[in-house]
Amino acid sequence: MNAPSADDLSRLRAIAEEGRSAPLLGGRHLIVWGSAMALALLINWAVIERVLPLPGYSLAISWFGIVFLAWTATALLGRDKAEAPGAFSVGNRVERAAWTTAGLFLMVLSLAIFARAMFSGGDPAAWSLFAIMSPIMFGAYAVALQVSAVASDSAASRPFVPVALAFAAATAFLIGESAQYLVAAAGVALVSIPPGLAHIRAEPKAA
Numbered sequence: 001m002n003a004p005s006a007d008d009l010s011r012l013r014a015i016a017e018e019g020r021s022a023p024l025l026g027g028r029h030l031i032v033w034g035s036a037m038a039l040a041l042l043i044n045w046a047v048i049e050r051v052l053p054l055p056g057y058s059l060a061i062s063w064f065g066i067v068f069l070a071w072t073a074t075a076l077l078g079r080d081k082a083e084a085p086g087a088f089s090v091g092n093r094v095e096r097a098a099w100t101t102a103g104l105f106l107m108v109l110s111l112a113i114f115a116r117a118m119f120s121g122g123d124p125a126a127w128s129l130f131a132i133m134s135p136i137m138f139g140a141y142a143v144a145l146q147v148s149a150v151a152s153d154s155a156a157s158r159p160f161v162p163v164a165l166a167f168a169a170a171t172a173f174l175i176g177e178s179a180q181y182l183v184a185a186a187g188v189a190l191v192s193i194p195p196g197l198a199h200i201r202a203e204p205k206a207a
Helices: 006-021 027-048 058-081 090-118 124-152 160-173 179-190 193-202
Strands: none
Touching (some): 027 058
């Protein structure tokens, strides 16, 4: 096998540098999803505490409705950013892959729990499995934030990785308590909105 030429190595080095210098463009997506998840978690708490006098199945409706709105919003945002400078850099491609995979994982898991609960004959324990979603969500957040930060050499996301892990531990500790939903809502807002705003501030400004 032929060894790579100096030109090949220079080209690969240039691609790597481009990926590590182009600003991440997913800030608005972080804010949309963080706000959506926080709202869904607050609705969960309000229904469980009877602040909102709604039946239990309203939790599933609220989750899937809010997730649908968030997916729609991010799809529209994705169109606007498709032509932005650096949109196809290595860092931004890795960021999109990391968050898309994390989102799909959480969606598949929630659908599996929902299906199990529907076929359980009304067993409350089956619905209680949704309590594991918060610590798992924070774990997925930590992985996606870390991968994005390393791929783009971005300092904005790194401080929130241990914060996400701390909230994963806190929400796991609170499984079975209604306070879990309030803590999770605060946590998902904290690990989404500040780094999202930091990414937006770092985006190249239009001339």
